[in-house]
Every structure is written in structure tokens, then in C-alpha cells.
Amino acid sequence: MRYGVVGSGYRTEAFVRIAERMPERFTLEGVVTRTETRVDEIVEDWQVPAYTDLGTFLEHHPVDFMITSTPHAVTPSVIGDLVAREIPVLAETPPAPDVDGLRALWKNVGASGLVQVAEQYPYAPGNAARRALLETGALGDPTWAYVSSTQTYHAVALLRHLLGVEFEPARVSAQQFELPVVDPQTRAGWADDLEPQNRRTTLATLDFGGRVGVYDYTDNQVRNPIRGNRMLVRGTHGELADDQLTRLAAPKQPLRSELTRWQTGEYLSFEERDLYQIGDGERVLYRNPYFGARLSEEEIAVATLLERTGHWVRDGGEPPYPLAQAAQDQLLALAIAESARNGSVVQTEREDWAG
Template structure:
């Protein structure tokens, strides 16, 4: 599935509301605050009166006690469900059951039974899931290189950049795999490491923790995916992300692409990020594009807005959801989200049992 098309010029802002007020909800609020001409949050919910007051003061957005109260007072294009794993299925059902298009946070449900029940309940409704990793600029640049045929037929993807369903979604997209059956094996390894930053910021003091690394192997017909992730990788400066993507005519290792110009002429290029705001540039600090040699493989559609790459991906989700509501186009539908979390649950089963697990055809299988 190609990356979603993003609006390149100003239009009326996309109006949305958020059910939930936690850490993930704030990403959507930040994007709307930075680009009010493109995105407008009409409301957010919290059951806590003090938190509602803080949300209104911090983000200048109306806060409501319940989704029903919020939807009675607003007219959004869609609603975002940004609540806990356990609460998410019921929120999606309530919103979709009332005819409201839904952009759900990941994962849509916590377990296999919940995924099956949720899919049956909202099948045919306008529901997409806010999986953002493949929309970040560097992963998007790698996927563009795969799609343009530079690597030939891709048969292997090793991704060490995100946990669970996030990492699996990247593996599937690199390999062009959808719902095909897979054989899965997994192992874990724990080792000591100096604790890095967390969601709350840098550590207050040096502390040695035990960090667990999961390595899961997914084998489809003629294709291999390896998910390798250590829980400290998200924020640590000493646990870096890694990619290896191999095809018949080349490979990507992290930010380097090696490929064949012809059968006897190998070429090696490195992705180059074009940014502004350095040295004499007065254009503000933002990403312009990513190039591979002379080719532009990613262009930031939100320049010159000052966004982190995670926020660029979140903004792309917001735009893509609007296109889905208006045109019926999928960018990460419920079927894919269910499959990716199902694969997580199966690798966790393989990890616990120490045995190879074979996936089964599921109700959301679109093959």
C-alpha cells in the first residue's frame, strides 16, 4: 500500500475531537497547536475535572466529561480514540455505532478475542488506526526505495526500531506481506544497562536496570522478518535503532543503500537529510526532504512548521484520516491493525512456550 497523499496547500482546517487525555492525546494537540491553519481540535475528554481545566488552560481547547457531551457540542470530521488498551474497543464501538468516523490509537484491542469481537462490531464502519511508524520521514524514505524497485524483490527485513505491532507493521510493509500465514519463533535476553531517559525526561541519577531484548522470527513463504527490540531503545542514546532490508538487487543497512546499477556495477549511497536553520539559514529549523543521491525519496509536506519527525508522522495520520473519511481510501485500516497485533500475540505465545507457532487465518483476512 503506497503512503497516503498529503494536502500540499492550505484548505479549511480538519476538525477533529479526542476521546482521552493522556500522553498520546497530547501529540495530536501539539500538531494542531503548531498548524492551526491545517488542523483544529474541537474538544477533548477527561473524567477528571482538574485535568479538564488544565487541558483548556494549556491547549486552549474545550474539554468535556464524556464523549457524548463533546459530540453534542461539536461537529468534527472524525474522532480520535486515545484511551487505554482495555477501554479502546468500547470507545471505538460507541463512536462508530453512532456513525462517527474513528481514528484509533494502537492497538485497537488487547487480545485475540477482543480483536475478533471488535472487527465484527465495526466491520464496514469508517475506522482507521493511527500507526505512524511507517509515516516517519526516514522509514518512509526506505519504503520509497523499496517501492521504486532499487532493491529488486525484497525477501528479508530485520527491524530493530520499535516494539510489537509498530515493528511488525514496518516488517510487513518492507516485505509486502499482508495476511499470509507465518511460522513464528522467539527468544528473550536480559542484560544490565544504564537507564536512559523516559517519557518524563532525563534520569535524575545513574541507575543500572535489567533490560529485556525480544527477538522474534517471522517466516512467510519465501520471506523472512526479524523483530529485534530492547525496551530501552525508545529514548536511550546508547541503544540505537537498526534496519537491514535485503532484495535481489540490493540492500538497505540503516541509512546506506547498496544496489546494482547493472549486474556488474554496485553502487553505494547514503540517505541525506536536507534541513534549514543551520549556520546562516534564517528559515527556521525544519526538515525539507530526504535524498538518495540526486533522487528525492521523501519531502516534508509540513515545512516550514517546526515539528519533530514523530509529529510529522502524526500530522500525516490526521491528513490521511480526513482523506479516508472523504474518499474512502485506507492508510492503515482495522484489518491491518488487527493482523499486526495478532502477530504480536502469537510471537509472545512462541516466546512463552519456547515452540514455533503457526498463525491461522483470521476473520479480518482480506486475501
């Protein structure tokens, strides 16, 4: 499948790497960026065509879809331009920076059916395996989920993914705390300064009525190696704490098991290091569709999203992550921020994208 990217920031690099690693599946036709200087850098560094004008790019490069990897404030206008040209879009998160922007974007392009959003975290292998386990009914009905992993709309996407929440109104309550922590690593790389600095922790509850999500995130947690990832989902008949499953299999039969990764390239394995599958001891819950490409789990998630977008465009397949879902994620993320900022409970309602 063929795609192009509008924007050339660090998020674009993931789409470049996927095409480099698996050219038999993915072709990056080129990049549209703002300046001629950046055009020269892209051609040299990424070895793909680059342009400053979207129309010129599209004249020279047939694509199945375009990716927007642009600043938040710019993304809605780029999406609108592509939809006006009847080009399917995979927009980077979030699709709009605020609630008014979400509503305006939906009014502008929602009915087109041409916009998906690049929310990859539900497609990460571990998260996909957890969702597959929930769909077996092993926990009964999920009622409670806790995510301390990634930030804002990404974490909300995971909470909704685990709880099976769609567009239900939510009662959102959040608090923030300033607490000291060392930041050994940031986006810029490893740091020499190991003096603890105050970092903001946001703790929020999202009450969907019968199902509750808990959001817990410390600034830079996603890159801080001394802050782990934690997920907990509880149901009527059991719970999954990270990869530890406890469930009631039958009357008087509580059982414990574990989600385990089958990883090649470990001790006494002569294969290259790669993820093969994830299972729970009874069944395979996830199998890596790109086994042999040696992708990181983040790259597996991005590749899955790209491939599903291509099938959606070419074959009428299931949409990978519709604009309505991403708009709901951002709506709830903004409610968390508002509640933390004002010290109030925020009540969200059904929006037009809920249908």
C-alpha cells in the same frame, strides 16, 4: 479538518500540538475525559473545550472524525460507541489488547468501514523514504527485513511495510534475554541513577514464506539515547542498511549510495531548522509536506496520519491505516509475546479481517 479526542493521556498531547502548530490545517474541537478535575486541567493547559460525556461533546462540536486515545482495554468499547453513532474513528494503537478482543472488535465494527488506526511509524519521513526507494525496484524483490527501533505492533508494522506483507500466515519464533544496560532517560525524563539494570531483550523471527522479518527490541530502547535505531532490508538485487544503499545496477556494476536528508538551519543556513526532503542522490524520495512548521519527525508522521484521515473522510481518499492492517500487526505482536513466553513456535493463520 476538525477532530476530537476521547482520552487525555500523554498520547493525546501529540494531537494537541499538531493543532497548535498548524491551525490553518487542523482544528482540535475538544477532548472527552473521565473526571471533572481532568476537564479543568485540560481547559487550562491545552486551551480547548473538555467534557466528561461523549454525546454532549458531539452535540456541541461537529467533527470530521474522532480519535480514541484510551487505555488498551477500553479502546474497543469506545470504538464501538463511535461507530454506532456513525462517526469515523482514528483509534490509537493497538485496537484491542488480545486476539479474542481483535476478533470481537472486527465482528462488531469491521464491516462498517469507519475505523482507521493511528499507526504513524510507516509515515515517519525516513521510513516513508525507504518504502519509496523499495517501490523503485532498486533492491529487486524484498525478502528480509530487520527492525531494532520501536516495540511490538509498531515494529511489526514496519517489518510488514518494508517487506510488502499483507495477511499471510506466519511462523513466529521468539526468545528473551535479560542483559544489563544503563537507562539514562525514561518517559519521566533524565535519570541520575546510572547503575546498569537488567533489561529484557526480545529477539524474534517472523517467517512469511519467502519473506522473513526479524524483530529486536530491548525494554525502553525507544527512549534510551545509548541504544540506536537499526533497520535492514535485503532484496534480490541489493540491500538498504539504515540509510546505506548497496545495489546491482547492471551486470558487473555494484553501486553504493546513501539516503541523505536536506535539512535547513544548519551551519551557514539562515533558515529555521527543519527537514526539507530526503533523497538517494538520484531522486527525491520524500518531501516534507509541513516544511516551515518545524515539526519533529514523530510529529510529521502524526500530522500526515491526521491529514490522510481527513481526506479519507471528506474526499473518499485512500484509507490511511485500516483496522484490518492494525489488527494484523497486533496479531503478530501477540504471537511474538506468546512464543517468547512459552518457548514455542507460534503459527498464525488468516483471520476474518484478511477478507
